[in-house]
Amino acid sequence: METLEPILAAHPFLQGLDPRHLQSIGECATKVTFEAGRLLFRGQDEATHFYLINQGQVALEIFTARRGPIMIQSLSDGDAAGWLWFPTPYHWHYDARAIFLTRALALNVKELMQRCEQDPLLGYELMKRYAHLLAVQFRVTILQLVDMYGA
Amino acid sequence: MPDSLAEPMLPVPYRVLKVGRETADTFTLALAAAAGDQGFSFAPGQFNMLYVFGVGEVPISISGDPDRPETLVHTVRAVGAVSRAICGLQKGDTLGVRGPYGVPWPVEAAPGYDVLVIAGGLGLAPLRPAVYHLLARRPQYGNLELIYGARTPEDMVYRQELERWRGRFDFRVHVTVDSARGDWRGNVGVVPNFIARARFDPEQTMVLICGPGVMMRFTVQELLHRGLKRENIYLSMERNMKCGLGLCGHCQLGPFFVCKDGPVFRYDLLQDWFLAREV
């Protein structure tokens, strides 16, 4: 069986992680490919996977009744998308659509969280990285909210 | 005493050659000196005072090619009485020009460096002459990269030119918008986020930035985080300006007169005043 650890290790989100932890994460991961136009997930669905994008481009969209889908962010090589939740399952809240052919690793969140509970060191490492991701995302949201280019 | 210093406030009539629409409220005008005048040369980043007969005068960056100074190019957004009047001009109309004024981008000092050009919104207008200058002398620089952000794809200026630049093998161009309709196939995200993707040697990189204050603040933070030197970061500032000569006092920014000490400032010299509020 092909091991995913080298691909995991190359992704910025997991860079520098202990091989033991990479192996553990690898056991929750699947390689996925989305053709251009395909949805990775939809807003109302349960957020079952955390995506590490290796190649391609993904649009995060919010669907509005009259204006159709509004793109709020685009992700590409090296970005991550998804929620790491304890303990209640979350929903996605937005859609993700492949703009170009996109290759990614899908991590099963429920399994991943179980491993984090069992191995607090892995949990702490992942949460540090996730907190950083959320902080960056928070800053992006602030910048979008101020509408800095003016009306 | 009609010497050159005698009447710095006299506008010179220029003829509108062409008006092009960039966005719903932004237009690019090409101008030529009216009475067979040779015009003047300018450096990237400088601005002119543009006068519409009887309406008034506003400072506008020069956004044409500094190697082709015979045609003066200005991109204007209709936000006030004068800029609206400028945007309403037609081919053949006349407007007054005084200039060029201000400290330019340090492109003359850039050979040997990677150059990162970062623009937000209409901030691309004063940077376009710098891009022309750099591309015309491309072999002198290391990596050349542009990050351009706008509110939506409809708010982007110089769209065709951006596409042409993106097609070059020697110029990395990232274009991003804050939000877009579903049919947009480009990036959506804020400018500071793209700095992580830019390729440069922090020791040998010059950064030229022009855009809204908030964007410049976050962008500078990100650049410093990536190890850029403060003295290699340049910002172009905007203020109310009445004279362009350093006399009317309106454009003061702490100890600086933006019209004559700027509009382009080195970040390490500007930072205290840039970060303070209501300066």
Next chain:
Amino acid sequence: MSPGSADIGEEVVLEPQGLQQLLEILQRQGYQLVGPTLRQGSLVYGPLSAATDLPRGWGDAQEAGAFRLRKLREPMFFGYGVGQQSWKQFLYPHRRRLWQARLEGNDFQVLPPDADPVKFAFIGVHACDLEAILVQDKVFLEGPFIDPHYRARREQAFILAVNCGHPCHTGFCASMGSGPRATRGFDLVLTEILQGPRHYLLAAPGTERGRQLIHQVPHQKAQPGEREAADQLLDQTTRQLGRSLDTRDLKALLYRNYENPGWDQVAARCLSCGNCTLVCPTCFCHTIEDTTDLTGTQAERWRRWDVCYTVDFSYLHGGSIRATPRSRYRQWLTHKLATWIDQFGVLGCVGCGRCITWCPVAIDITAEVRALRESELTAAAAAKE
């Protein structure tokens, strides 16, 4: 009485009637005399036709937010301090047309500005105001661009200065190094001395123009006692000045205290009226106004004094940079006492005290600086505990 005996810098003594003779000669040389005079019960600077137009026998009483004329017992020519106006209104008029333009079809033609031949003689310029003129010289004549209108008037102006024998209650020239003695920039300086029945003017030329002027009126070489009397008078003025401003480390003090909460307190009193900028002899900010006539074919450009206390002053599409009174008072004071040094190499304040006298709510620039210093001391003391 030996004509031609006065060298530049050398002091001579004139009798009181010598002043009228000086003025007559200046008038014959084509100067328009302007100086302090009384108009409708107030001290203004305006055209003079003779020495009798000076407010002889009048003095003033100034306090923060108050100015009153008072009758003197002595027949002094120069027994008052500075008035509300300053000489800048002559060198840099509050409103001036810069050009006119005419529309012809699609084109317009810009007509050169009016010639400006006025040749002023300023009579009775106090030391602080003389320094203020030198400060404005730096603004209008030493930048990359100069103001040709200012230059035309400035180059021709004759300056007859007076040393201050009159301590101002709101002035603090001594601490700014700009008075009460005029030390430079004048064509001729007078010190008016009244000792019992003896009334005379000690005169010293500062330029060849001044020397030649003195040369044409009856004078005597100053005696040591007369010079000493002038020195004593000026020492006394210095001692009796109502205010002082500690200039040590001033720029750094203001830069350090840009975010001092004390600005909120002064902002709570400040009316943002801009009186202080209009009476200030160094304030130079102006705006440009473009106008047309009703037919839309004739346009004009005017320059008008502007006030940094208005919200509009820093307006940029979408809003004002300095939206709060706090930021605008801070801008004015920090400009005067700190950023001006970076801009022009000198302080923007000469200690004339006009901003204190003419502030409707009696804000005192010297007290505000003191408050900043004291807040630093308080903070330092608190940090030690």
